[in-house]
Amino acid sequence: MDETTSAYIAGFLDGDGSIMLQIKPRSDVRYGFRITSTICLYQDSSHAGELHWIRNQLDTGYVSQRNDGMSELRLDGHERVANVLQQLKPYIRFKRDQVEWMLEALAKLDAAQTPNEFLGVCLLADKIAEANYTSRRKNTASSVEKEFRDKGWLSP
């Protein structure tokens, strides 16, 4: 991707996109919670063609049409998300904190060996969500911490 394309997509993401790190309960994983990472870009469906162009520049993601006349380009997967954010990072301005926390979280997640290290990633998810003004999250670092305490995984 050339640098003006990266800068353009960074501007678009700053203007009308979101970066999410979510905590989802899953019984089949080590700590009982899965972390998912997502980048989303939105636009009126009449311009969906241009979302496909962005998708092709990034060489990853899915464009889908929602019921409310909007389309979205969604990228997920820790490696894909980290890779795209690394490319956009030099040009991101409004969401710079979110991008840095996200990259920090994804690196920590890879290395997380203890409940405490996993909780550290959840705390970064909280910071990202706060910066996104998302208030109705079911699973936060403190709900994960409570569950870890109940299970005796954390020292008192």
Added chain:
Amino acid sequence: MDETTSAYIAGFLDGDGSIMLQIKPRSDVRYGFRITSTICLYQDSSHAGELHWIRNQLDTGYVSQRNDGMSELRLDGHERVANVLQQLKPYIRFKRDQVEWMLEALAKLDAAQTPNEFLGVCLLADKIAEANYTSRRKNTASSVEKEFRDKGWLSP
């Protein structure tokens, strides 16, 4: 402005901005209507600092805080708007039609010598508004045309 800055601002405008050409009744101008041109970028007020950064890159515009928690960077004036759009144009994707109609309108407006030429600019204002999905406009090319006919300025 370097090219990655132009590309970034183009992406931001595509994602969360608008380009407007408006028709306003004024008794003190030749055809009874004034045409105003505006570029607006929006963002949550907590990030107003970055709107100031964009303003400084463009070296024009005003940042103001609205009552609904949003801030906006507003540029107006035909020459300023044309100048900024010329710089962003190579990178604009989603709003490419609006940018081309706007530049065409501003060039025509400069040269408009007859009511018919003025109406041609109003028709471009209609196309831009349609592309913006703005439906509640008071003054459109057809309302201007009606008034010009009432005044006998157009051949029947």
